[in-house]
Amino acid sequence: MRVDHGDLPEGAVFAGVDTHADEHWLCVLDAVGRVLLSERFPAAPEGYDALAAAVRRAGEPVAVGVEGTATYGAGLARRLSELGLPVWEVLQPERRGRPRGSRKSDPVDAERAARKALSGEGLSVPKSRDGWVESARALLAARDRLVSSATAAANAAIAIARSAPEEVAGPLRGMRADRAMPAALGMAEPDDPVAASALRAVRALAESWRASREAAARLLAEIEGLVRGGCPALLAMYGCGAVSAARLAVAAGDNPGRMASEAAFAALCGASPVEASSGRTVRHRLNRGGDRRANSALHQIARHRLDHDPRTRAYAARRRSEGLSDREVMRCLKRYIAREAYRALTGPRGAAPGFDPGGLGSARRAAGISQEAAGAALGVSRGLISLIELGRGGSPSMRERYRAWVEDGFPIPADQG
Structure with a gap:
């Protein structure tokens, strides 16, 4: 910029x-x-x-x-x-x-x-980091770490069980983690000391797996509550779950108005087309830059739509008939979903997007009050008033002070009267 x-x-x-x-x-x-x-x-x-x-x-x-x-x-x-x-x-x-x-x-x-x-x-424009998105970011980071810990614990437990004596390896053979870990916790300890040691090791990892999964589930419920309260329009997108919605919101920040356009958001998510033409071949490829977690969220939504949405499958089939590869079709889908997500983020309740969602700037201009005068009345700079009206800055308490001042009819402090 x-x-x-x-x-x-x-x-x-x-x-x-x-x-x-x-x-x-x-x-x-x-x-x-x-x-x-x-x-x-x-x-x-x-x-x-x-x-x-x-x-x-x-x-x-x-x-x-x-x-x-x-x-x-x-x-x-x-x-x-x-x-x-x-x-x-x-x-x-x-x-x-x-x-x-x-x-x-x-x-x-x-x-x-x-x-x-x-x-x-x-x-x-930096992320304001003072609203529900920042809360979701912290919870999402912890949830991702817990999911990784659970996966690592399950993988280690299965690896130990695979090389353990038959008393331990047999009952768990061929099971996926979500079945093997509870099964290991319910197994009786064998008489053989080597098998017993192996089972105790597997149990310890299974307990870690269970604890991490339960903590991750609690955090996921909190994340879904934050998204549902802060930007329900994201959850209204077909195929967008709480984790994908939170990742897209975190990429945009608490002040999505800082992004100049939906094309800027697509570039931020690594979903903007990158020209890869040569000679007579004119084509575009996936953007490998941007926020990879947000890009992963777009990918998950696109995969869900390809699996369950007839319109998306029909679109993919038509683009393949035009000579596009599967990767190029995915690029097009992710670009479309990024546009949809941008509209949801800038209109979190489903309303039309705009940079003055609270009407503060419109009300001030209608009253014939300059930004300098508004700043003087509130004891802040003209620049902060501008950032608040653009949805790009100001703490929640400062934004509430400004809103209350507008709703009270723009009172002028006594020392300025």
């Missing part, structure tokens, strides 16, 4: 932050690219406030580029947004993408982020 800075205010500054687990390094540039400040701050709430104050002392912040807004910089990005600073996500450069012989240090990385903020290129 390219950010147009437009007419810069007097004293405009651009900041970049290189984030780490224990400390963040800040670099601030003026409008012509001169370094005004380069300093480290602790990665803690008091450090976030001190960093924001340092940026404001340097001048009027136009853009603050933060690396790792979904990892080490999540807390900082959230706090800076609450304080009304214009926060943008800066992609961390890959090691192989660095110019040969270039320097690598925290101050250098912070300055690189600041120069990206100054150029306005290669920036994106």
Whole structure:
């Protein structure tokens, strides 16, 4: 995304932050690219406030580029947004993408982020991470880990049983994990000490399998509740279960309006077509980039529709008759489902998508109130008012304050009257 800075205010500054687990390094540039400040701050709430104050002392912040807004910089990005600073996500450069012989240090990385903020290129709106999607992300991560643990425990138990004496191997032979693990828990311990040891090992792994499965099921119920309450339109998509819906929502974030179009969401999910033409052959292939978990969700939905939906099967047969391979048919299906998911995410209740779902900006404009005046009345910056109206920023409490102010008829504080 390219950010147009437009007419810069007097004293405009651009900041970049290189984030780490224990400390963040800040670099601030003026409008012509001169370094005004380069300093480290602790990665803690008091450090976030001190960093924001340092940026404001340097001048009027136009853009603050933060690396790792979904990892080490999540807390900082959230706090800076609450304080009304214009926060943008800066992609961390890959090691192989660095110019040969270039320097690598925290101050250098912070300055690189600041120069990206100054150029306005290669920036994106960070996920707000302050709503139901963030809750679903944490639960989904734990559920995925529990499912992996259950699979690993079952595989290990079956491997041990396969090489165990016949007293243990026989009753479990040919069984799948969902039958073998309960069967192992109910087996009586044999007299042979080697077989008994093998059975105890299998039982321990089977107990781990059962505990992980039960915990994963509880988390899945919570995830489904969050999706059903936050974006029921996703679950209304044919073939989209709670896990697939949560993965698509996590890819978009709590502020799906940050994506400029459904094509941008498709690219984010790795479902955008990539041209692979050569000579007289004109074709496209699957995109192997993007969020692979979201791409997996699209794939699962497409597979379900191919197995159970007559219209999808008819479409696939028609495209194959036109010369498309199975992979190319899948690419087309995933692209269509990504478009459907984008509409669901931007219209979570089934309503038409829009960037001002609460009508806050429309109500303010109808009342003849500028964003500057709204910001002054609420004690925040004009930029934060703009982000709230676009659905791209502001904490839940700040958005509720703004909504209450609009519903109360735009009261002006006494000290401003």
